Amino acid sequence: MYASLIRDVTEQKVAHLEIQQLNEVLEQRVVERTAELAEANRELEAFSYSISHDLRAPLRAMDGYSRLALDDYAANLPDEARRYLEIVHSSALTMSRMIDDLLRLSRLGRQALNLQSVQPGDLVRKVLESFAAEIKERQVQVSVQDMPTCQADAGLLQQVYANLINNALKFTRPCPQPRIEVGCIQRNSTPVYYVRDNGVGFDSQYTEKLFSVFQRLHSQKDYEGDGIGLALVQRIIRRHGGMIWAEAETHQGATFYFTLNRQFNMEADD
Amino acid sequence: MTKILLVEDNPYDEELAVLALKTNQPVEKVAISRDGAQALEYLFGEESQASLRSLKVVLLDIKLPKVDGMEVLRRIRANPITRFLPVVMLSSSNQESDIQKAYQLGANSYIVKPVNFELFCQALQQVGGYWLLLNQLPHNPHQ
Numbered sequence: 001m002y003a004s005l006i007r008d009v010t011e012q013k014v015a016h017l018e019i020q021q022l023n024e025v026l027e028q029r030v031v032e033r034t035a036e037l038a039e040a041n042r043e044l045e046a047f048s049y050s051i052s053h054d055l056r057a058p059l060r061a062m063d064g065y066s067r068l069a070l071d072d073y074a075a076n077l078p079d080e081a082r083r084y085l086e087i088v089h090s091s092a093l094t095m096s097r098m099i100d101d102l103l104r105l106s107r108l109g110r111q112a113l114n115l116q117s118v119q120p121g122d123l124v125r126k127v128l129e130s131f132a133a134e135i136k137e138r139q140v141q142v143s144v145q146d147m148p149t150c151q152a153d154a155g156l157l158q159q160v161y162a163n164l165i166n167n168a169l170k171f172t173r174p175c176p177q178p179r180i181e182v183g184c185i186q187r188n189s190t191p192v193y194y195v196r197d198n199g200v201g202f203d204s205q206y207t208e209k210l211f212s213v214f215q216r217l218h219s220q221k222d223y224e225g226d227g228i229g230l231a232l233v234q235r236i237i238r239r240h241g242g243m244i245w246a247e248a249e250t251h252q253g254a255t256f257y258f259t260l261n262r263q264f265n266m267e268a269d270d
Numbered sequence: 271m272t273k274i275l276l277v278e279d280n281p282y283d284e285e286l287a288v289l290a291l292k293t294n295q296p297v298e299k300v301a302i303s304r305d306g307a308q309a310l311e312y313l314f315g316e317e318s319q320a321s322l323r324s325l326k327v328v329l330l331d332i333k334l335p336k337v338d339g340m341e342v343l344r345r346i347r348a349n350p351i352t353r354f355l356p357v358v359m360l361s362s363s364n365q366e367s368d369i370q371k372a373y374q375l376g377a378n379s380y381i382v383k384p385v386n387f388e389l390f391c392q393a394l395q396q397v398g399g400y401w402l403l404l405n406q407l408p409h410n411p412h413q
Binding site for chain 1 (some may be wrong): 280282323333363383385390401
């Protein structure tokens with residue numbers, strides 16, 4: 001019995017030592033991984049710095065010189081040559097906007113969230129005010145339901161609503177009686193906020209692509225935009241720990257849902 | 271009689287800027303430096319006394335070969351002769367850290383060069399008009 005007690009103690013000691021060693025290895029690994037992440041972050045930072053400085057100068061030259069050719073020599077140029085120069089000019093400006101969009105997206109990922117108690121209805125009303133002229137002119141029926149208060153970054157959440165409502169207005173343009181509804185439902189005890197319209201919708205098989213950068217499901221000719229809005233929206237929602245998804249059918253309107261809650265599980269039952 | 275020193279390493283940006291300034295300024299009043307070292311030579315070199323006398327503003331790019339724009343700005347502010355010389359930073363980027371640093375070093379203004387040529391021209395014409403025609407400089411006893 002005495003011998004077995006000694007063996008137990010020794011085993012315990014060995015086990016203890018092993019745990020200690022494992023902990024040290026783990027800690028070492030955390031330090032290494034953190035350093036790697038910090039390095040990756042620095043590289044990204046340098047990358048976006050370089051993009052914002054260096055990619056704009058060649059674009060300015062493209063825009064400037066094509067503009068100069070058009071302004072100074074238009075009379076000597078055949079129509080087709082003028083058209084080519086117009087394309088250079090407008091493409092340079094498009095790319096410049098895309099660079100700005102990408103930078104906004106990358107800054108969004110790094111900027112700290114200023115979480116506070118926010119009443120989404122207030123933000124929605126502010127956004128609607130900025131679209132008041134269009135809403136009145138096109139006689140868009142807008143309804144804003146009561147919504148529970150949430151914890152969010154007010155500025156960023158307002159951007160979410162601005163983008164979703166802007167889209168709703170844009171894609172209801174062909175509708176004779178455009179309707180937009182903003183509200184909130186409860187799912188699995190979590191508030192799910194939504195923006196719904198009765199516009200042209202989209203083919204639900206492309207839902208995955210909706211939130212990708214520079215992806216557009218409608219032609220630039222019919223619906224202007226750079227294809228960055230929903231990517232920004234998704235980034236903001238994810239920064240809050242939430243999810244965003246959409247339901248739609250072609251010509252049957254679209255509904256965008258989002259949560260701001262880390263615990264939300266779409267699959268779970270109540 | 272140079273009134274504007276344009277410090278710009280990109281030859282196309284330089285040409286476009288000169289074209290833009292030309293609409294309300296005779297071109298011979300614009301001097302060009304292609305990098306920070308050239309700018310420092312212009313401002314503090316052997317012939318600097320003559321060039322500084324009529325100089326009203328420096329248009330300074332941030333990203334420059336050899337000596338960057340921030341360092342040129344720092345040296346301008348550190349020297350009693352050029353301490354009050356108006357410096358307008360001209361940058362391609364609206365990077366907050368650059369704007370902060372430029373103002374901390376004593377820049378008078380920070381302008382993001384628009385990609386759109388029309389806006390670029392307007393910006394430079396306004397800058398030229400403001401610093402050359404409207405702005406009043408203090409008497410400099412060190413000159």
